[in-house]
Amino acid sequence: EEVDKLTGPVIGRPKSATFRTVDVVGLDTLVHVANGIHENCPEDEAHDLFKLPVFIKIMMKNKWLGSKTKQGFYKKSVNAEGKKEILSLDLETMEYRSKKRAKFATLELTKNIDKPIDRFKVLVGGKDKAGEFYRKNFAAMFAYVQNRIPEISDELYRIDDAMKAGFGWENGPFEIWDAVGVEKGIELMKAEGKEPASWVSDMVSKGETSFYSVKDGATYYYDVTKKEQVKKPGQDSFIILDNIRKTKEVFKNSGVVIEDLGNGILNCEFQSKMNTIGADVLAGLNKAIDLAEKDFQGLVVGNQDANFSVGANIGMIFMMAVEQEYDELNMAIKYFQDTMMRMRYSSIPTIAAPHGMTLGGGCELSLHADKVVAAAETYIGLVEFGVGVIPGGGGSKEMALRAQDLFHQGDVQLNVLQEHFLTIGMAKVATSAYEAYDFNLLQKGKDVVVVNKDRQIAEAKKHALLLAESGYTQPVKRKDVLVLGKQALGMFLVGTDSMNASKYISEHDQKIANKLAYVMAGGDLSEPAKVSEQYLLDLEREAFLSLTTERKTLERIQHMLKTGKPLRN
Numbered sequence: 225e226e227v228d229k230l231t232g233p234v235i236g237r238p239k240s241a242t243f244r245t246v247d248v249v250g251l252d253t254l255v256h257v258a259n260g261i262h263e264n265c266p267e268d269e270a271h272d273l274f275k276l277p278v279f280i281k282i283m284m285k286n287k288w289l290g291s292k293t294k295q296g297f298y299k300k301s302v303n304a305e306g307k308k309e310i311l312s313l314d315l316e317t318m319e320y321r322s323k324k325r326a327k328f329a330t331l332e333l334t335k336n337i338d339k340p341i342d343r344f345k346v347l348v349g350g351k352d353k354a355g356e357f358y359r360k361n362f363a364a365m366f367a368y369v370q371n372r373i374p375e376i377s378d379e380l381y382r383i384d385d386a387m388k389a390g391f392g393w394e395n396g397p398f399e400i401w402d403a404v405g406v407e408k409g410i411e412l413m414k415a416e417g418k419e420p421a422s423w424v425s426d427m428v429s430k431g432e433t434s435f436y437s438v439k440d441g442a443t444y445y446y447d448v449t450k451k452e453q454v455k456k457p458g459q460d461s462f463i464i465l466d467n468i469r470k471t472k473e474v475f476k477n478s479g480v481v482i483e484d485l486g487n488g489i490l491n492c493e494f495q496s497k498m499n500t501i502g503a504d505v506l507a508g509l510n511k512a513i514d515l516a517e518k519d520f521q522g523l524v525v526g527n528q529d530a531n532f533s534v535g536a537n538i539g540m541i542f543m544m545a546v547e548q549e550y551d552e553l554n555m556a557i558k559y560f561q562d563t564m565m566r567m568r569y570s571s572i573p574t575i576a577a578p579h580g581m582t583l584g585g586g587c588e589l590s591l592h593a594d595k596v597v598a599a600a601e602t603y604i605g606l607v608e609f610g611v612g613v614i615p616g617g618g619g620s621k622e623m624a625l626r627a628q629d630l631f632h633q634g635d636v637q638l639n640v641l642q643e644h645f646l647t648i649g650m651a652k653v654a655t656s657a658y659e660a661y662d663f664n665l666l667q668k669g670k671d672v673v674v675v676n677k678d679r680q681i682a683e684a685k686k687h688a689l690l691l692a693e694s695g696y697t698q699p700v701k702r703k704d705v706l707v708l709g710k711q712a713l714g715m716f717l718v719g720t721d722s723m724n725a726s727k728y729i730s731e732h733d734q735k736i737a738n739k740l741a742y743v744m745a746g747g748d749l750s751e752p753a754k755v756s757e758q759y760l761l762d763l764e765r766e767a768f769l770s771l772t773t774e775r776k777t778l779e780r781i782q783h784m785l786k787t788g789k790p791l792r793n
Contacts, residue, residue: 225312229326230357235347236340236394243297247290251283270368279315288313295320328354338497339529340394344403348412359412362400366409367418369397373448380435381445381456394530398435406434423448441468463681465493465528474515480508488521488692489685499529501585501617502537503556506563516572522688522696523570525589526577526681532602535584536560538611542781545772553772557616557765560585564618565757567592571698573691577684579677583607583653587665588617594691596671597684598657604665605653610790612732612777614740615648616768621760623648624744626664628706641712642719645744649737703756707746716741732776732793739767 232241240247246254255276262274283289283296290296299311299320311320330350334343347358369383377383384396401409406428410420420428427446437444437453443464444453468483474490475482479502483491492512494505509525516523526532544553567574567589576590579599587604590596598604606615606623614620627644631637646652647663654660657673666673672687674680717738724734742748743763746755771777776793783791 225324226326226328226353229328229331230354234331234334234340234343238392247296247298249290250292251280251289251296255280255284269371279318282318283313298323328352330354330358341399341403344400345405345408348404348408360416362404362409363412363416363418365397366401367413367416369401370421370424373421373423378449379445379447402434402436406432426451438467441471443467461682462678463491463685464678465491465681469493475508475511477504477508477511479504479506480512482508482512482515484520485524485681485685487685487689489524489688490516490520490522491524491526491681491685493527494529494533496537499527499531499533499586500535500537501533501560501589502540503559506559509563510566513566513570513572513574517570520572521692522573522575524575524577524681524684524688525567525593526575526597526684528677528681529580531580531586532578532582533586533589534581535586535607536617538781539785541613541772542778542785545778545781550769550773554765554769557768560617561761561765564588564592565701565761568594569699569701573688573696575684575688575691577680578602578604578657579680584615584619585617588615588619588622591622591665592618594696595687596666597680597687598660598666598671598673599677599680600657600673600675601677602657602660603653603655604657604660605651605663606648606665607651607653609649609651609733609736610780611784612736612774612780613768613771614736614743614764616764618761618764620648620740620743620764620767621757623664624707624746624760625702625705625757626667627744630664631706637708638712638715641708641744642715645716645740648740701757704754705746705757705760706752706754707744707749707760708752709746709749711752712745713741713748716745730792732774735774736771736777739771743767 228241228243231237232239238245258274258276262271265271287293288295294300297313299313301309301311301320303309310323312323314321328350329352330347331354333346333350337343337346347355348362349355350358372383373380380398384398387393387396395403404412410424410428413420430451432446432453435446441464442459443456445456446452447454463485465483469481472483472485473481474484479494479496481493481495483493485491490512492509494501496502496505512523540556541553544556573595574593576593576596577598578586578590578596579602582590582602582604584607587606590604606619608615608619623644624641627641630640644664647665652663654663654665657666660666661668674683720729720734720737720741723729724731729737743760746753746760747763779793780791783789
């Protein structure tokens, strides 16, 4: 448990870390690979590391190969109370026991550091067992990787790229060494009795303090043969925000950084924790639109973190609701809605560039952009039901609007509306940008998908320019949204009642679903009618506010804040 805690997301590695990864891949695969290297690389300095320990041989004999045999280093079990639990293998007794919670003071120091690359300096300075682990681990890694040049590559960036692409590391070995400090890395190696390679010593003696540097928005790397910093090839089609943030910054607050991408296009990059959308982010978005309308041609909203945005800041909503500051909460929701509507109805083209988790408010922002340039690996959805509310930033309105845009003469309109209702009501999350087309969260013919995430910001900029240069005109606010009134509301209420009666949803789920039904039906109008977007936004805000007065909604929000998991109550 301790090793998996130290070698997972905290250092930018996959969640499965070390031993859980072996369980997923299969212990037999590990054994074949290790034996192959041990037999075929007798001259390698790490040759002895590939000699298998006794406990691996016992596990192989017992056929404890991991997930494929239902047990490996971890094993799923049902305890005496009938609850599922995960047991860990004790490597000394070779018996399964309850998982122990691993806790380290060093890791506590990194809790407020969002990016793994910024944590390494703190981790190697730790005074506890974790700090010692990292010092030994990184010293061994630096000592090994320095000798792979020129053995497997003449350019150090290729090794970093291979580790990131092949093993899912967020940062490669030389990037980690840079983060720790080249001199500090050498110090760690010497403490473990290892010496720096001659090319590393030469580099340091020449006054070079890092393997990578940034000049004019481009990444340079230390070329071992030329003994100087050389521009990394293949960057010309990319825009790397880390490289331009300092030199191209136009505006900054605690929530966003606005950068000039060139050619009259701005980028608004979220900087909050998990890129949540709070008051500072909304203020930054409005500022970005103001600046773009005044002096630029278009706006991209994008970042290059692991996730685009996990939604609105529910901690802030929870505090206001608990203290019953409903006027302030109403103003906060109105501010969110107005900002989303500005994304749609500004005088310049707005492009959203979602990737990774794009949930709740992040999804609503994408729904209101003029165009979405999504990464193929985008997990997008309106998940507000999980915290006991409905989408309140224009998401409920937008799904009703998108449903009516698909109404065709002679069609059964209720079926189309029902599909869009269920997308929100079941908190559906598209597992890729292509699946998002099926949920109508992305629209065919308008939104595009980019497979290479590194190209996403550059591609978004290209589409913003294209819209601007083809004569973009400010859209007119819509007042022609067809809502079905009591006809749709009746269908939804009967549906939620039968789902509750069959115990498929709880009473509180039914209450939330009925509020959403009221919004998407346009209220209890006696007949279908055409309404404005603002009419639907007002209904949406009223429903959202009323749900924040419910005890069970507050319990759901609190549970999500504490555990990161939804509560069904």
